Every structure is written in structure tokens, then in C-alpha cells.
Amino acid sequence: MACIWVSGGVMLWPGQVNWLAHSDLAQSYLGWAFYRHAPWTWPLGANPAYGAGLHSSIYYSDSIPLLAMLFKPLSAWLPEPFQYFGLWVLACFVLQAVFAWRLLGLAQARPLDKLLGTVFFVLAPPMLNRLGGHMALVGHWMILAALWLCLRPSRRRQSTWWAVLVATAMVVHAYLFAMVVAIWLADVVQRQRNMQQAEPLRPGGVLRRWLPEWVLVVSTTCAVAWLAGFFMVSGHGMQANGFGYYKMNLLAPFNGDGWSWFGLRFAEAPGEYEGFNYLGLGGMALVAMTLLTLAWRREPRRQRLIPTPLWIVAVLLAVLAVTCNVGFGSLQWHMPLPRRWWEKLSHLSLQSTGRMFWVTYYLILLAALLVLLQRWRGPVRTVLLLALVALQLMDLHAGLSSLRTTLLARARSTPVSLNGPFWNAAGERYRTLRQLPLALMSPGWETLAFYAQEHRMRTDAVQLARIDWPRFLSLYNHGKAALLGDRLDASTLYLLDDREVAVARLAVPASAAALFRLDGHNVLAPGWSSALPARATDLRLPSSAKSPFQLPFHDDLAAGGPGRLLLGEGWNSTNAGAVSSRGDTASVFVPVDGASGQQVRVELDLRSDGSHKSQARQLDVWIDGRQAGSCMLTSAMCRTLSLEVPLTRPGPHLRELVLRPARSGVRLHVELVGIRVAPAG
Structure with a gap:
């Protein structure tokens, strides 16, 4: 009911793909659309047609690899187009309710009270907010499932269930995987504490006790990650950025940011939208009532339902969500960190750290509801929960209505296409x-x-x-x-x-x-x-615009200049910094014209400070497989290199100059400073 109410039901139809034609949603759908027709390869998640030449996989298009690999064998019998993301969303709503119901059952409450408490989980704004762009991240039920495994009374087949859940999270989304793993580690620590209290183990006994579970969980996870194509992008080459930018503001639990009918909204930094973790006015009232209950309705000490290691993990994830760039509304403060720490953190694969608060978010809601269900009795408890749910629904009405309107509008839109x-x-x-x-x-x-x-x-x-x-x-x-x-x-x-x-x-x-x-x-x-x-x-007709390559030509290779258009293989020239070589050879194309050769002046500068032991000392320039010139590289700058470039055909065209070290086995560590081309003589 909640799924149909929030989404309007349009996304549930497998043939309806219009709502998936925008930005991140298009990425997820198109990854699957290309993958379903791709040939079977190893790993199974390889998706060579989507991102041709980039070694892409279904994992890095955020297409929920678990479902993509399940539906691909059925592709021949599926309609065209076909999308499973609506079915996934429905499953997420259902499983969110199932595990919320089980967690609230820890308090042994009546079904009506558990049903009312489940509303806070099924309509959690951080989950619903992902319907606008990240389908895989709607799977917050995995966090609740991990909490259930950590808190459930029975520990039967605990290792097996953790292996299943961790591996499943891996082939859904990396962020959900990281949070599930964090909860698993908390559970391992708590189980070890319980065993130590019952019967102390020797150090060797601890290893024998936990090694099988670690091997099972890690091996299963690595196997499914490889199958999904996770390792097709190396951690060293992965370009992740945004640490300290895509974070959570300290006021995020109270910041409605368009979701609050009562207008609760606070200023925040640009990237802090990733840390949207609004509790809702009903959720805030629930937490406040819980704190008052703990202060005023003192009862004999009960067995703690939520163990200390789980709270420690929740606190650590909350700190990670905030990062060292602490935001409090519009106020921002950068906590100084050693440069080495910052460099490591800035290259973490998980850069949108504001999402990591989700574990803390659900643990706060769960703890508050468990206290309320345990400390209050009978009709009074039901009335309190009804009032809190009503307040929550009233407050979230603005956000829910806006989300529904957006999803319905996308379903009715017609994607721009290339036809003719x-x-x-x-x-x-x-x-x-x-x-x-x-x-x-x-x-x-x-x-x-x-x-x-x-x-x-x-x-x-x-x-x-x-x-x-x-x-x-x-x-x-x-x-x-x-x-x-x-x-x-x-x-x-x-x-x-x-x-x-x-x-x-x-x-x-x-x-x-x-x-x-x-x-x-x-x-x-x-x-x-x-x-x-x-x-x-x-576009070949004569144009009034002057060609940027008319002779004499000169360019200092600044970002946006025409000189960068003439760089071929072997350069790192995609940013605004210096143009530096990145291999054993590099090529430059120069414009030539007329009946005679052209004088070419290429200025080179060392890219490094001499720390490269295998750095080239002499540079040669080759044209058409023949050496046309050379110069010695010094610690400051290569001497200006002049050489004659023979013509291969009449009229304006380009000639390739290949730069390479004179001695084999060394790398070309240089920067290209400028290019000058002038008629010979």
C-alpha cells in the first residue's frame, strides 16, 4: 500500500521505462538494457557494450547486479523494453516492513502497536528520497535485516545467514555492503563477549572459533563480487572524489529540506544533500518521548536489547558521515588532519559518507520504539503511537506529495530520441x-x-x-x-x-x-x-571563422587552448594543470601547409624533480618511423627543439611527431610547455 501510494504504481509495470530516462535512473536502466543483450563472458557481470573500451561491468552502472544476473538468462523471453526496478522497489517496501515488524517483535508488543511502529520504517525519508535517483539504494531493508541478525534471540545458522546477507548486499550496492559488514563485525564482537562470559577461551580457541565464519563470509562475498564484475575496476585506478563534500550536516536529522509540512528547514553546504537523514516531526517526538520516559519512568534494570558493540559501530559510522568537515547548519568548520590521513581518506572508494548515518538512523528509531513498547502498556501505548504516526504523516505529507508528483510526471514524459x-x-x-x-x-x-x-x-x-x-x-x-x-x-x-x-x-x-x-x-x-x-x-563548407591552426601557429597549451587539441597518445591532458607524459612515448600533431616543409619548435620541461631513477636523459623525435631530431633533458628545461617536417600531401593537414627516450627501458617524464609552427625559412 505504501509503495503504490508513494509512487503512484507507475513504476511497477515492467514495460514502463519513461521514468528511467533521466541521469542516475537512466544509468541504472541503460546498464541493464545493454547487459541483457551482451554475450556471456567471464566475469558474468562484464558489460562491454555499455562504456565501450572502459572495461565496464553491470556493477558500476548501479543496475542492481543481483537482479541483472538473475534476469539475463530470461532475456529472450522478456518483453522489449523491460525493467525490474519497479519490482525491486516494491520488494524493498515489503522487506522493509517485514524486518521492521521482526525487530519491533523483540519487545513482544501487540500486532497493532508493531504495525504502527513499522510505519516509521516503511516511510523513512532517507529511503524514500532515493526513489528519485538511486534504485539500488532504496534497499534499506538490508540494514534492518543485519540489525535483526545482530539482535534476534536465536543464533541458529548465524554464520550462514551472515554470509548470505553480506554477499547479497555486495551485489546490490557497495554502500549497503559496507554498512552490513559494519553490523556483522559488531555482532561478531558481541558474540565473542557472550562466549567469554560463559566460558573464557584461550587465544588459539578464539581463532578456531571465528576462522570458519570469516572464511565463509569473505570467500562467498569475493566470489559474487568477482562474478558481478566488481574487480574489473582496480582500487588503484578508481577515480573517487568527494570525501568531506558529500557529507552529513549535524542538523540533518532535524532538517526537512522540503519534506516537512511544518517547514522545518536549515541551511547546509552544497554537498550535504547526500546526508539527508530527516527523522520527521513524528520521529523527533518519538525520540523526545523516549528520553522523557527513560528519565521519569524508572524501572528495574532490564537486559539490554541493543548491545554496546552495535552502538559503538553506530557512533563511528555517524562520525564518518559527518567527516572532518563539520557542518552545523550554515556554519562549517574543518578539523585539521595530518596530510597523510587526508590523502588516504580522500581516495576512499566510499566518498558519499553522508549515507553512512543510515545505520545510526534506524538504530535510533528502533531503540526509541523498543523503549516505548516496553515501558508503556495497554491502550495508552496505542494512543501514543497513533498520535506519533499521525504527526509523522502530517509532517511528511509535503515530501511524499512532491515525490509522487515527480515520479508520475517522469512516467508521462517522452524521452528525447534520435530518429530520422x-x-x-x-x-x-x-x-x-x-x-x-x-x-x-x-x-x-x-x-x-x-x-x-x-x-x-x-x-x-x-x-x-x-x-x-x-x-x-x-x-x-x-x-x-x-x-x-x-x-x-x-x-x-x-x-x-x-x-x-x-x-x-x-x-x-x-x-x-x-x-x-x-x-x-x-x-x-x-x-x-x-x-x-x-x-x-x-561543416566542410568555407566558414567565416578563422581556423585556430593557421600558420604561423603558437600555443602554450593552457586549458581550453587549441594546442591541447593536437595532443595524441601518451599525455595526461584532461585537467587544467600541466600537460605531462604518462608512458614510454608520446605524440604531438602539428599543422603543416604549402609546398615546403615547416619549421617546428617543441619546448619540453621535466615533469619530475629527479626522483624517478629510470628517467630519460635524451629525447628523440621521430616522424614516419625516422628520427628527425633529439635534445638532452636537463634539470630545468630541454633546449628548444627545431626540426624540419616533410609534407606527405598538398594542402593543409597534420603531421605526427613521436617523442621517445633515446635509451630503451626508461620512461618519458616530461611536460610539454608549448608548440610553435612557422613556415620553413
């Missing part, structure tokens, strides 16, 4: 759709990815939760070098940004590829010999 004679013909002819330069989450990527999926094309126009940065940079440089060197793949359709159009005019002859603008996209179609589409604008 050219796009249909290109979908049949080309097998891959690429952007140049490669860019993740570029504006309008959803339209391109939906088009590629419809025509069963591979594409790098995607959004991913994590990427392998070295692989991304290699693919970025390879695409640029293919354009600069006129080495385009005949089976690939390229979409260029506005700056790369000037490069395509100069580097790719008209006989090799059509270059035009259609439906807001700059299209480079290799081997396209048919007439241009009726609505297309020919």
Missing part, C-alpha cells in the same frame, strides 16, 4: 557510437545511449559510478590520436564537440568521412558516401 532516415540508416551501418573527445556524463548522454541501445551499438556515451582512470585516459588519447592521424574506425560513428570540428576539417579528408551537423550533434561518419540528410549543415 540518417539515424536509422547509421544504426544499421555502424556498430559503435563514440564521442570525441571521450567524456563521461556529458550533457545529453542519455539520448545517445538510448539510441545506441535501440540499435544494438556499443557506445562510450555513458555514465558510470566508478571508472578505471588509466583506462579512461588511454581511451581518451587513443580517440584523439585516431582523429588527428586520420585513423578512424570504419564501423564507428563519431560525434564531435564544437572544438574538435576544426581538427576534423584539417585531419580527415572529405573523401574519407562526411562531416555535418544534425539535430544538435556534430557528426563524423567514416565512409558515408550517400547525400547528407536534408536537415543537415555541411
